[in-house]
Amino acid sequence: MTRLDAYNRPISYLRVSVTDRCNLRCVYCMPPQGVPRRPHEEILRYEEIEVIVRVAARLGISKVRLTGGEPLARLGLVELVRMIARIPGIDDLAMTTNGTLLARYARELAAAGLQRVNISLDTLRPERFQLITRRGRLEDVLAGMEAAHRAGLHPVKINTVVMRGLNDDEIVELARKTVDDGWHVRFIELMPLVNGDTMYAQWQERVVTAREIRQSIEAALGALEPATLDAGNGPARYYRLPGARGTVGFITPLSEHFCYGCNRMRLTADGHLRPCLLSDYEIDLRTPLRSGAGAAAIEALLLRAIDSKPQSHHLAELLVPERRVMSEIGG
Ligand code: SAM
Numbered sequence: 001m002t003r004l005d006a007y008n009r010p011i012s013y014l015r016v017s018v019t020d021r022c023n024l025r026c027v028y029c030m031p032p033q034g035v036p037r038r039p040h041e042e043i044l045r046y047e048e049i050e051v052i053v054r055v056a057a058r059l060g061i062s063k064v065r066l067t068g069g070e071p072l073a074r075l076g077l078v079e080l081v082r083m084i085a086r087i088p089g090i091d092d093l094a095m096t097t098n099g100t101l102l103a104r105y106a107r108e109l110a111a112a113g114l115q116r117v118n119i120s121l122d123t124l125r126p127e128r129f130q131l132i133t134r135r136g137r138l139e140d141v142l143a144g145m146e147a148a149h150r151a152g153l154h155p156v157k158i159n160t161v162v163m164r165g166l167n168d169d170e171i172v173e174l175a176r177k178t179v180d181d182g183w184h185v186r187f188i189e190l191m192p193l194v195n196g197d198t199m200y201a202q203w204q205e206r207v208v209t210a211r212e213i214r215q216s217i218e219a220a221l222g223a224l225e226p227a228t229l230d231a232g233n234g235p236a237r238y239y240r241l242p243g244a245r246g247t248v249g250f251i252t253p254l255s256e257h258f259c260y261g262c263n264r265m266r267l268t269a270d271g272h273l274r275p276c277l278l279s280d281y282e283i284d285l286r287t288p289l290r291s292g293a294g295a296a297a298i299e300a301l302l303l304r305a306i307d308s309k310p311q312s313h314h315l316a317e318l319l320v321p322e323r324r325v326m327s328e329i330g331g
């Protein structure tokens, strides 16, 4: 049975960061030089992740999302997908990826039991893509998207972080993709995360609220009607443009709290449970796991983490996590 936290929210969703490494260096997520590499032995082994997910499933977690860093940058990820897909109680297994390696793995991932992917894509312009990711190639992501569709990893959702002066002039073009090509595009408000980069210092001038994004879309393409895309209660709100097969979504960590409906826990690549993305409080699972703790002890730690989920974040007061960058937590 799904557990309730102290604020009566059912906790049914675990995001698992499988690596803190990434083949890109997106300006809002990582400093240009990347993050200091954690030694290999600090990262959870796949068998350890499996143990934790099994215990979580017994506590009513039914949905798992693999994230990172870039999950596909970790060797043998298909095997982890296979391991998690066969855990009783896990009925929804998804991944968030930058898409650059997806063309290579989409079919294998689907065959191993992955159900869906979210792909991060902030621009449709090749040079700008390089500027934002500092090293990626747009064509790889587009090929990854195509492969995900062919492999049946539906619905493929696109995550777009909007930044004033960097890609806000593409909002309408991206939204039009929901009409012309049936894309599902989710616009995400830029979060002021400390990442050793300029994006944090410039946050106030770079952030574009969902309200503004929505106004630009409606002025150019018509009224957005409420729509549904997820069966679950994710943080996105969905809408549809006239005649569109795809949907426009908004993820609004800043302008509208979604904390009241938060159903998730996070597991960092180095084995810490994080009850809230935007709070540095964590519970170490790796040390007990490696000192021989059994399932009952891990279950008690998971329950403690569920009980300690805060009621909401404090972004409005600019209280942001400082101990980890986004790529270590997994978004
Ligand atoms: N590498 C994968 C990817 O890019 O999809 C998974 C990890 S990434 C940290 C997960 C999500 O966090 C991405 O969709 C990314 O756009 C988002 N993200 C990272 N930093 C952010 C920030 N400062 N504000 C808003 N979203 C952010």
Ligand code: SF4
Binding pocket: 022, 023, 024, 025, 026, 029, 030, 068, 069, 070, 098, 120, 326, 327
């Ligand atoms: Fe890597 Fe994803 Fe962060 Fe970009 S957003 S640097 S792809 S982890």
